[in-house]
Amino acid sequence: MGRRIRMKVLSKKFNPHIYISEKVKEIKNMIGDDLAVTALSGGVDSSVVTMLGHKALGNQLKAYFINNGLMREGEPEQVVAVFKKLGVKVEVVDARSKFFSALAGISDPEEKREAITQTFYKEVFQKLVKTHQAKYLLQGTILTDIEETAAGIKRQHNVFAQIGIDPQKAFGYRMLEPLIDLRKDGVRRVAKALGLPVAVYQRMPFPGPALSARVIGSVTPEKIDLVRKVTLIVENQLRKSGAFQYMAILHNDRVTGMREGKRAYGMQIEIRCWDSLDARKAYPTKLPFSVLTKLADKIVAACTEIVSVTYNIASKPPSTMEAV
Numbered sequence: 163m164g165r166r167i168r169m170k171v172l173s174k175k176f177n178p179h180i181y182i183s184e185k186v187k188e189i190k191n192m193i194g195d196d197l198a199v200t201a202l203s204g205g206v207d208s209s210v211v212t213m214l215g216h217k218a219l220g221n222q223l224k225a226y227f228i229n230n231g232l233m234r235e236g237e238p239e240q241v242v243a244v245f246k247k248l249g250v251k252v253e254v255v256d257a258r259s260k261f262f263s264a265l266a267g268i269s270d271p272e273e274k275r276e277a278i279t280q281t282f283y284k285e286v287f288q289k290l291v292k293t294h295q296a297k298y299l300l301q302g303t304i305l306t307d308i309e310e311t312a313a314g315i316k317r318q319h320n321v322f323a324q325i326g327i328d329p330q331k332a333f334g335y336r337m338l339e340p341l342i343d344l345r346k347d348g349v350r351r352v353a354k355a356l357g358l359p360v361a362v363y364q365r366m367p368f369p370g371p372a373l374s375a376r377v378i379g380s381v382t383p384e385k386i387d388l389v390r391k392v393t394l395i396v397e398n399q400l401r402k403s404g405a406f407q408y409m410a411i412l413h414n415d416r417v418t419g420m421r422e423g424k425r426a427y428g429m430q431i432e433i434r435c436w437d438s439l440d441a442r443k444a445y446p447t448k449l450p451f452s453v454l455t456k457l458a459d460k461i462v463a464a465c466t467e468i469v470s471v472t473y474n475i476a477s478k479p480p481s482t483m484e485a486v
């Protein structure tokens with residue numbers, strides 16, 4: 163089925179405007195006179211869903227940005243501002259302590275992902291849906307999320323029904339997933355057709371578990387602060403690289419380095435920068451060596467805890483794009 167849909171989406175006949183009007187109709191029919199809740203992360207998938215929901219439901223749609231403490235620098239404010247311009251009111255929910263408590267002491271990658279999922283869906287969304295007596299959570303799950311989860315590669319944070327979990331039973335509400343038949347390239351075309359700004363429709367993917375997917379081992383607010391600081395440097399330096407996605411990963415192991423002539427048992431950052439079409443396969447971008455060394459210089463200058471910076475040169479597969 164996925165293959166057939168992909169053919170449809172990527173064929174020249176795919177018309178994002180027709181897609182939009184069909185999806186708007188579908189959402190209207192499903193929600194009727196009820197309210198629906200949507201959680202917006204600012205990524206292209208959730209932005210498209212929010213705009214489709216807004217077109218279909220107007221004030222019947224309640225849009226939230228969940229501040230889980232794991233987002234990038236300035237992200238909550240930026241997302242709210244972008245959608246304000248588009249006429250969509252987005253409320254920020256401060257859930258930082260909930261997420262950090264759920265992640266405390268967990269270092270296994272799939273357990274970390276599960277903790278994030280449960281906190282989002284059981285703790286945060288459930289309360290929002292109940293508050294509004296909404297039946298549905300509108301969310302931006304796409305085909306690639308399902309494929310990787312179903313294949314047992316990585317538990318994507320937003321996949322349930324497709325792997326046999328009934329959201330109604332597990333969390334007490336249903337999910338409406340209008341983008342389930344698209345991959346990232348299709349979503350970007352719909353985003354553009356919806357009039358979303360270029361910064362949104364060309365926005366680099368960012369995972370649901372956010373910066374916790376970029377910390378190997380247990381997650382603490384301090385480690386997230388460090389990886390957030392490095393992420394800003396990496397994103398600024400590689401913005402013009404044309405790559406599909408780039409990121410900084412904080413390793414768990416320390417290595418010996420030196421600072422001010424003294425031994426420093428410091429932390430390690432791994433840079434990943436990927437060329438990819440749809441995230442199913444990915445190849446390390448052939449960045450000029452001068453770009454890499456400049457990046458390393460900036461990172462070790464800004465973060466005294468870090469003494470080692472490496473660049474990943476393996477492809478996906480067998481690598482995955484995120485480290486967790």
Ligand code: XMP
Pocket residue numbers: 307310316317318319320367368369370371375407441478481482483484485
């Ligand atoms: P991986 O690491 O699986 O990543 O090769 C493929 C693409 O998916 C993004 N990613 C996620 N997106 N929820 C998401 O919405 C998740 O749990 C998740 N995990 C990974 C990743 O950033 C890359 O673009």
